[in-house]
Amino acid sequence: MSELNKLGLAEARDALRKGEVTSVELTDSCLKAIDEAAALNAFVHKTPEIALERAKAADERIKKGNAPSMCGLPIGIKDLFCTKGVPSQAASRILEGFKPEYESTVSQQLADNGAVMLGKLNMDEFAMGSSNETSVYGNAVSPWRRGNDDAQLTPGGSSGGSAAAVSADLCLAATGTDTGGSIRQPAAFTGITGIKPTYGRCSRWGIVAFASSLDQAGPMTKNVRDAAIMLETMCGHDPKDSTSAELAVPNFEGMLTGDIKGKKIGIPKEYRMDGMPAEIEKLWSEGAEMLKAAGAEIVDISLPHTKYALPAYYVIAPAEASSNLARYDGVRYGHRATLAQGDGITEMYEKTRAEGFGHEVQRRVMIGTYVLSAGFYDAYYNRARRVRTLIKKDFEDVFAAGIDAILTPATPSAAFGLGEMTEADPVQMYLNDVFTVTVNLAGLPGISVPAGLDKKGLPLGLQLIGRPWDEGDLLNTAYALESAAGFVAKPVKWW
Template identity: 80%
Template sequence: MSLNDLTIAAARDNLRKGEVTSAQITDACLTQIEGAGALNAFVHHTADQAREMAAAADQRLKAGDAPALCGIPLGIKDLFCVQGVPTQAASRILEGFRPEYESTVTRNLWDVGAVMLGKLNMDEFAMGSSNESSVYGPAVNPWRRKGSDAALTAGGSSGGSAAAVAAGLCLGATGTDTGGSIRQPAAFTGTVGLKPTYGRVSRWGVVAFASSLDQAGPMTRTVRDAAIMLGAMASVDPKDSTSADYPVPDYEAALSGDIRGKRIGIPREYRMDGMPAEIDALWQKGAEMLRDAGAEIVDISLPHTKYALPAYYVIAPAEASSNLARYDGVRYGRRAKLSAGDGITEMYEKTRAEGFGAEVQRRVMIGTYVLSAGFYDAYYNRARRVRALIKGDFDQAFAQGVDAILTPATPSAAFGLGEMQDADPVQMYLNDVFTVTVNLAGLPGISVPVGLDAQGLPLGLQLIGRPWDEAGLLNHAEVLERAAGFVARPDRWW
């Protein structure tokens, strides 16, 4: 096995035994990145910095001071501010922006000795389900349909992170999830994606999309790796007013593999009209796997599920329109060229028209509309009330003794790049149908690869956990992962 194909857990153990150095693993990843331009996963390269960080990690390892991620090479989504490194959120409007500060998540990772390989592709300002709204062009899924060389989406918005992990360009990556942007790309690429409870991981220094929904999390090859990485990313952060003051448990130690007597809920409202038979069969198979491991499978009702997508697509654009108001060509980032006689209004208009792509413009306009005087109550306040009802549905299920909830992660396998471009935007938004409820309710959710469809593409199942119970959620996920035995990797074509 090549060094870049090691799991985080295996690399950590080998590093601690002195069987391999961080410099060697890092070089293996950098070599892979150089040869994977066709995937368009890495968009800002930091090879020199990676080698320096690897050398420093090797010193710590020699000294016996080696936290779990010490020497592990990671990719960082382009939404996380890294001091002195371009951070564009995949948008033209942030061209040339190099932050003078470090996000809390990346600071936590560097403190435990992780190595940064570079910044990863994504949808512009994390708005999208296919990574096609990126100023860098789309990230490409390393998987292909049997007998086809058509390029497929790696999902969005964390498409670059998912593609990089699936192709072995890094051992793990950071992602962010506002409505499914970690879990959907993970399902499309046969990787593991964890969205923690809202408030578990600091949002400070992460470019904001929708502040009440955004949450950062790990994207890895295995559930154990996700547990290790979350332990390093999560912290209580006084710089983030929504950071929860709860101690961070040892997630890896919680992986007992025992779920006997646990109750797994199957929500009847997630059986959507027109759901592909393969997704339905996979869901039933997942439930049987958990039953075979000793869990009790129970039917539950989440009655307000059908209102989740419309509520999400009111609340998220409303918050985005407020958060993106700061990009005006005055303080940082790109400023449009002005004509003689142009004033400040023309500067704002031209800068924002040039700087934002079509999907971001669409969402800013929707958000501004639903927050405007005549429509605030009709749309935004009503969506907030629906959100409270959706959260109440989950609270009731957990109050009735359900330990975790099993659902599909996506309504399909990865689709082709360009296939949805001319469709009604709502068709694209339907990709989030199984994931947005988790963000609206602030719950932890994880996507685990469970099988391949008839065309040889990966399919994932989602587990939803109780608030703050990422440890229990990860344990359920590892049991599912072990039962599914998913070891397929994409054939190398790039």
């Protein structure tokens, strides 16, 4: 078998079980692809020794039989996950030199199931961004190009390195995290599949926190079946995370029948935004027709508080970030500024944070501190929390009325060029999350499935939103959509 790195998880798993290939061969193929793809800047901490050691152990385990589904499969880990003895910087200068003495629960579960870690992946600093342009490692670059244009495009954010690596076949799959769309938006931009599970389905322990009531880990894969395989390994109750749900994890792959006859799919009228590109509108309509042809019933629905979602999110998320990032003070670990004679602890905090945090993180911390301050707590933060409750109720009402899943666009556009959205107008960048933040505010599962190309040949994704804890049913609906869309496009190799 040639070009083993181009396999998906399910194909590679089956080939490993049949003895047609070894994990060491798979891993070697990915390591070679990573070395040749420096131009994408996707992998920022390579771990070839760990990878080959785990691959050898996986081969032994497979020989003995009864190896778990993820055993022997090479994957990338987003730099937000703490990995024992391996730099875990959250793409920030303030965590320079930090090598945790422990493993995040999700990466530990993947390792316990035999998955092979190839290294750590680029991302926006502390997961704050929609384009992977806020990273201390520099920009991650999409493997896709607009026709014959050489302009570098964003792979999306904050899980941009994960998206670029999976799309360019540097790894078979990758972990991502999603606070306001950071799995689904980059998946849509790069023509891959990304699922954010229900809040509480995956443990947050050992994942560097951005906004604790919104963050959730999930897989970024080459197709829906692979997402089902990897998600099952990542999920499960964790006593170390008080928000982790004590629920059994179903066999998600076993639920992929593709049969969605009689399912009710909601189309929310509030997602028809002013200025939405005609291509996105057309793709959305085509997606609804595909699901209808597969036997689903298409129902127009209303989610009336949608227009308040983005402002509420950009109050709640920075508020939680301001609280979470207070721990980075230069005292215990990470970067500490050089102090002048006579400087005290206040100067140390100020200088360390000024040097250690990038502009976007500083901006969000300041917004968060402002909305939590004495005079503004009720006016902003409490009001945003009330709006969040109303958004959650909108979804509850729709699901109570018998809707099984909701179909929306994943992003308001195809991938844009790096540097095209300037720092002068951060709100323009924040609008990228317009279709995805509601899902985080309501704690629901959402998946992005590649469904077509725009006129410049760039991928476009559709999003399906499911009932809480019903990832199996959501994945099955996504599987039906994927089968109907028949998306097989890959980026033309230029790197």
